[in-house]
Amino acid sequence: MATASEDRPVLVAIANPEHAEQLARTAGDLARATDGVVQIVSVVVKSHESPFSVYTDDAILEQYSGDAQETLDRATKVAPEDVTVTGELVVGNSVSDGLLTAIERTDARALVVGWQERRGRTDAVLGTTVDRLLKRASCDLYVERIGSEANGVDSVLLPVAGGPHVRPAATIAKAIAARNDATVTVTAVIGADVDTDVAQESTVDAQLALEETPGPSVDVQIRLHDSDDVVGTLVDEVADHDVLVFGATRQGALHRRLVGSIPRTVIKRTDRTVILARADDAVGGPVLRQLQRLRNLP
Known part of the structure; x- marks a missing residue:
């Protein structure tokens, strides 16, 4: 009999086979933690204006799915071998x-x-696609920067300032750390808008989320910074880690900067892997505006 995890797969959207291995690896990390399955999805677009709109979906898949099927086949071949993968x-x-x-x-x-920075045309899933998924996807959503892959992972950085998206951020941080025998460093910044008690509470909540999320135990470190320059402090901190994972936050200076300045600054100044997490019960809000800013980078 299938387990609950097997019944609820981790989907990974592949539009370009060159990105398949990176994204499938992340999906595999999530599935591995619960003995779940990865399902690779490739979409055949039937726009309302297309003459193919009169065809049934089965007919379109049978006759016009060549490129999408090739992408799916190539993605399946490079997916992790130690998890069950379907397409x-x-x-x-x-x-x-x-x-x-x-x-x-x-x-x-x-x-x-x-997603990718907007430097010309790209086949990655981004822009209006990501915006709509952030508004409507009824599952945890993980958005990973394409092209910046960690060559071995020793440390995953998880900045926190409270909020519902800490849970999925902790989930992927722990999953990546477990595969690599790496450390998760939970960090918060004490500053003008965030006092010591709030910062400590945020790190405690994140540590609890890491303990409660499925998968083997990982080494967790807590790091508190005392600085009014939240952006500069976190940018400096990222340099000591291989992967940055964060989600939307709820309050304080870190909240405003995660929604705005932090992603923009980090992307411009680091080659680290960056993953954004959005909880399954969220609808739009700060993380939507965050992604809108990211895709408009020069």
Whole structure:
């Protein structure tokens, strides 16, 4: 009999086979923690304006899914070998429509997608696709920067300032650390808008989330910084780590900077892997605005 985890797969959206290994690895980390499965999804777009809109989905998949099927096949070949991996082609009026359909049909536990800085045309899942997923995806959502992969992971940085998105951020931080026998460093900044008690409470909550999330135990370190320069402090901190994981936050100076300055500054100044986490019960809000700023980087 299938377990609950097996019944709720971790979906990973692949639009470009060159990004498949990176994104499938992250999805594999999430699935491995609960003995779950990874389901790779490639979307065949049937726009309303297309003459193919009169065809049934089955007919479109049978006759016009060549590129998407090739992407799916290549992605499956480079997926982690120690987790169960399946693949599915989905027809949708847009990429986001297809992914939302897949989420609802499979009751997915999480979805992993990729994004890139806007430096010309890209085939990564980003922009309006990510915006719509952030608003409507009914599962945990993980958005990973394409192209910046850690060559071995010794330390994962998890900045915190409270809020519901700490849970999924802790989940992926622990999953990555477990595969690499790495340390998760939980950090908070004490400053003008965040007193010592609030910062300590945030780190305690994150540590509890790390303990409660499934998977083997990992080494956890707590690091508190006392500085009014929250952005500069965290940018300096990131240099000592291989992966940065964060989600939307709830209050204080760190909240405002995670929504705005921190992602923009970190992306420009680090080659570290960056993953953003959004909880399954969130609808739009700060993380949506955060991604909108990210995709408008020069």
